[in-house]
Amino acid sequence: MVLNCNPDGHFLEYKFNREIARRIVLDLQDRGYDAELLVPEETDIPLKERARRVNSHCAALGKENVILVSIHANAAGNGSKWFNATGWSVYTSKGHTKSDNLATCLAEAAIKNLSGRKIRSDWSDGDIDFEESFYLLNRTLCAACLTENGFMTNLSDVSFLQSLSGMEAITMLHVEGICDYLAR
Numbered sequence: 001m002v003l004n005c006n007p008d009g010h011f012l013e014y015k016f017n018r019e020i021a022r023r024i025v026l027d028l029q030d031r032g033y034d035a036e037l038l039v040p041e042e043t044d045i046p047l048k049e050r051a052r053r054v055n056s057h058c059a060a061l062g063k064e065n066v067i068l069v070s071i072h073a074n075a076a077g078n079g080s081k082w083f084n085a086t087g088w089s090v091y092t093s094k095g096h097t098k099s100d101n102l103a104t105c106l107a108e109a110a111i112k113n114l115s116g117r118k119i120r121s122d123w124s125d126g127d128i129d130f131e132e133s134f135y136l137l138n139r140t141l142c143a144a145c146l147t148e149n150g151f152m153t154n155l156s157d158v159s160f161l162q163s164l165s166g167m168e169a170i171t172m173l174h175v176e177g178i179c180d181y182l183a184r
Contacts, residue, residue, distance in 0.1 A: 005150040006075075007082055013152055014044070016161060017071045020149070023171040024069075028178065038068065051139040058141040066142040067102060067181065069174060073161060074148035083153045087118035088173075089145040094131045098143040101184065104120035106145060106177035113173035117150075117160070143181075147174070 005012050018061040021037055029035050029037035038053055039045050057066045076083035088110050092099040107128040110119055122130040129145070137144050150157035 002064035004136070005079065006158055007079060011152045011158050011162065013073045013075075014042075016073055016152075019140055019168055020071045020167065020174070023167065024071075024174045024178075026041070027171060028176045029174075033179075033182070038070075045143065046141075049134040051136055054136070054140040054142065054144070057142060063141040064098075067178065068136065068140055069102070069106070069172070069178065070136055070146040072148050073150055073152040073157075079153065080087045081153075082155050083151065085131045085151050086121060086154045086157050087120040088114055088150060089120035089148045090129045091132050091134060091137065091143070091148070092129045093137040094133065096125075099125050099137070099145055100129060102143045102177075102181045103127065105181040105184070106147060106174065109173040109177035109180065110147075113169045113176065115142070120148075 018037075018039070021039075025037055033048045038050055054066065054068050074085070074087075074089070076085035090103045090106050090110070092103050095101060104127055107119065107121070119128075120130075121128045125131065132146075134146055150161050150166075152158055152161070161170070
């Protein structure tokens with residue numbers, strides 16, 4: 001079972017992910033950055049194709065000139081009931097890479113923009129991000145992070161994610177984190 005909505009069915013992760021990504025890209029473009037959506041389609045695009053798209057940009061522009069930030073909402077359980085799990089987090093591939101620097105910039109911006117909300121962390125390797133073998137993080141050539149912007153299985157998180165202030169805060173943390181990374 002692939003969980004793509006919350007227990008009451010009113011929060012669809014793919015729609016949230018795409019809306020936040022659109023907002024981030026528009027804000028970055030307004031600031032003069034060359035930003036684009038990896039998945040402009042409303043249909044699901046296989047991870048293999050997503051990685052191919054990223055790596056195509058890396059080949060054309062140089063991997064040091066490309067970053068990937070994959071936007072998500074987290075979940076606990078199987079989607080049939082509400083849980084208390086809450087918070088924002090960022091993931092990178094295993095080992096120390098440029099992705100860790102991008103994750104740190106995103107986390108610092110999350111701390112600033114999500115005041116009063118839980119920031120989840122894994123300091124076991126000396127930095128804030130969680131390290132996982134997620135497909136896009138392992139199969140792309142550039143700095144790449146995946147953000148979990150709250151839990152769609154937590155009623156309070158869902159209310160925040162669906163609110164205008166929540167969408168603005170999540171958009172802003174990504175924009176500020178990306179801009180900070182690019183300025184370093």
